[in-house]
Amino acid sequence: MFKRIFRNKSKKEILVDVGIGLTKSVLIALFVGAVLVAPGGVAGTLKVANDVFGEKPLGSRDRKKLRRTLYYLKSKKLIHIQSQYQKDVFTLTKPGWFAARRLYNSFVIEKPREWDGRWRIVIFDIPETKKGKRELFRYKLRALGLANVQKSIWAHPFECREQVFYLAREIFILPYVRYIVADEITGEQDLRRRFEL
Structure with a gap:
């Protein structure tokens, strides 16, 4: 369902379209809450405002956007x-949980035809x-x-800057995260085996 919303939009258009971006953020925030808060059930509860807008107080425009979404x-x-x-407590319905899971799972790291020999380090x-939030980021x-x-x-071994920074923004920990591209890592043979390189 939600894949259809994004199908004909460029990444730039999606970022500019605040309504769609917020819808996506709310669904993913609720999905993450379902996993962490109520792992035994289909719908988990979460304070959506904190996860979508961070720990800062909501302004009137943010409240209106969130309410509409x-x-x-x-x-x-x-x-x-x-x-x-x-x-107000917000919970995912069963269809909402599956839609959010599809959205969440769309963030996968693509494997190129040939590895460029460089490591992406977070x-x-x-x-x-x-x-x-630290434990959630590790998860x-x-x-x-x-x-x-x-x-x-x-x-x-593969490019994942976009996915990593997206996750960091979603959890509101972006200032604490660094992304490094390196030509080699000491003891990288273990990593090569891990990624079958």
Whole structure:
């Protein structure tokens, strides 16, 4: 369903189209919440505003955008909106969960016909106060297929800058993440075996 929305748009157009970008962000934020908060169920709860806009207070324009997006998703029967303890709780419906999963899984690292011999290295130093986001980022890097070289150092032989930075932006940890392209890594034979190079 959502793949059809993006099919005829360039990457630039998707980034400029705030409504579609926000819809995508909300779905992925809820999908990540379902995995981490309620792994035993189809729909997990999450404070969407924090995950979509970060920890800063929402401005009136952001609130309006978020409200329109949430009710659009509700009209498509992709999410439920329920009031609990004077707060709105957003949950994915079963169709919404599958749509969000397809969207999330679309972020895969493409394998080129021939490796260029260079390593893509991701390093990060995320504060202890953001421990949950740090663990989530590690989980996502592993899901993307990166290899854990050391505790906060991950590597992949193929270009993955776009995917890594997208994930970092989604979790609001972009300032703590660095992306390095290197010609060699000490002990890279283990990585070559890991990626069958």
